[in-house]
Amino acid sequence: MLDLPTVAFYIIAILLVGTALAVVLSRNIVHAALFLAVFFGAAAGVYVLLNAEFIAIVQVLIYAGAVTILVLFAIMLTQNAMSRNANPFAGQWWLAAIICAALAIGIIYAVGSSKMALLSANASANMTTAGAAGGSIVRLGQLLYSPFDYSYVLPFEIASIVLLVAIVGAIVIGRED
Template sequence: MTASEISFFILAVLSVAAALVVVFGKNIVHAALALVLTFCSVAGIYVLLDAEFLAAVQILLYVGGITILILFAIMLTSRISGGGVRILNEQVGVSLVVVGGLLLLIVSVLWNASFAGSAPPPVQTTPYIGRLLITTYLLPFEVASILLLAALIGALILARKEKE
């Protein structure tokens, strides 16, 4: 086993275990902290895939931004309670069947698929991504900025206390 295979295996096990804690964790704060671990291991897998820029974006935006936002929302809403409270609704059986079927489908399709081409030698990706974003993907880039502005204003209006 090479170093990259070993690190992939460790990161994969870590991310799946943390994802299971996110879904089945009794305490919602623990689930949010496990989410941080999942995001970090996915960022590690991005590094293995030679996508350093995306790994940095993942850490900055997901770990630094979204998780903090989620923790704030948890603190503002729920009374933090430990065990005793039911965390899953009564659809567990049906969901298990649906999700198991989906997973089986994904794995069986991937098992039989063969993809042409093998990995080319790694290149420095960050400058190319920057160039793509301001040339080929300029329009989606601007649309994304408008989407962010709209989401910002929408979130403000939704979260604001109504007068009177």
């Protein structure tokens, strides 16, 4: 059962977990930021596998483009970034590791024993090939904008206000006195 979506999924999954670990464990903060860019690109690959083309493009534009540049600028402006140990660990990192491992085990156990596991086994056995190609953007747009049908048009408008407030807030907070 080694079809193309399965192989692609495992390659992307290994890439995602590896780059996430590299971001978290890297001593040099610039390296961490560059691994973060690879992580965002690989996440876009997951969205393509899930027939969510629009989310994949937005991921590349906003995360891999804008957020990575923003993080790199913040590193450049805040410290002598090229120093060796710019990204130290807190003293109790082992406690954080224990908590996170316990949380991961709990979530994976819950996923394995839930009713949704049955759903994935029966209804949509192979979800990467189940969706109709090309149709999801139209349905997504109707669900976001449509003023007549059931849609999320009011939260969408509020999101624009959130972005405006964030722009103004970033300028006000980051301004030189």
